[in-house]
Amino acid sequence: MNEILWFVMLVVNFALITIAYRWWGKTGLYVWVAIAAIIANVQVIKTVSLFWMAATLGNIVYATSFLATDILSENHGKKEARKAVYIGFFSLISVTVIMQIALAFEPHPSDFSQEHLSVVFGLLPRIALASLAAYWCSQLHDVWxxxxxxxxxxxxxxxxxxxxxxxxxxxxxxxxxxxxxxxxGVFSAGVWWQIFWSTYILKWVVAVLDTPFIYLARKMKDDGKIRDLVP
Known part of the structure; x- marks a missing residue:
């Protein structure tokens, strides 16, 4: 069942990023990179079994941020792709800071959400640090x-x-x-290696499968079908 959901999520992500670019051009891709940075770092907390491997969620939506920057590089140049990376950094930092302040509020006795929010966002600083470091190295390398x-x-x-x-x-x-x-240090060495290889393999699969969509994005641009909010 997880494998079917993984492919469903893959199709949904590719469809949404294509729609965002078709309707809003570069702006749509900037928005998508921000969405991907935030959602991926929430989903990554959840560990699932995929194709007989231990894997974290967030691989698909995060991998599509590479598709977004590649479309920007292809159709609009390296400068615009770098701008998207910086927007992703800012989005993740903003969510992390704001949610830590939110968690610091003393909840009302009737509140039922503090415990659940703490589980999700209490781990976010470490996840955010990891993501920002990985984002900085990998995304700027990808643009280059x-x-x-x-x-x-x-x-x-x-x-x-x-x-x-x-x-x-x-x-x-x-x-x-x-x-x-x-x-x-969070997982045993065996589980850590499973997560490492499953994460990379799944991202690699997404990279292969997103190739037709970058051709599609190039064709839409060449045919003048992109409605960009910013000239």
């Missing part, structure tokens, strides 16, 4: 690498090369940095 490969394979038919060559190394960096900071 996409531009690097685009200069060497500039033809439209070679989008798949620059998309996958940049993303797969970037996601390896992201997975290594994130899992060490977030989960070292």
């Amino acid at each position: 690498a996409y531009d690097f490969w685009k200069k060497r394979f500039p033809e439209k038919r070679h989008i798949w090369i620059r998309n996958n060559a940049s993303t797969m190394i970037s996601q390896l960096i992201d997975t290594a940095v994130f899992t060490v900071i977030a989960f070292a």
Whole structure:
């Protein structure tokens, strides 16, 4: 059942990011990167069994942030892709700070949510630190690498090369940095390695499957079908 839900989530994420770009252009992708940064760092708290491996949720939505920055790099340039990365940083920092202040409030005797919010957001500072470090290293590498490969394979038919060559190394960096900071000492070594490899493999699968969507985004841009809120 988890595997079916994983593919459903994959399709939903790809559909939403395509709609966001179609309707709002660059702005839609900036919004999506912010959404992905926040949701992924909430979902990652939940550990599930996927394809006979221990895995954390959040892999799909986080991996689509690489798709968003690759679309920006492809259609709008490296500067716009970097801007999306900075927006993701700011979004995650903002949520972390605001939720820590919210948790510090003394709850009313009738309150029923404090305990549940503490479970979800009480762990967020460590998760946020891990995510920010991983985000900084991997996303900026991805933007640099996409531009690097685009200069060497500039033809439209070679989008798949620059998309996958940049993303797969970037996601390896992201997975290594994130899992060490977030989960070292939290899980046993065996579970930690399962989470590391399952996280990277699942992100790798998402990177392969998102390739048609970057071609679609390029075609929509070339056909003038993108409604950008910001010229």
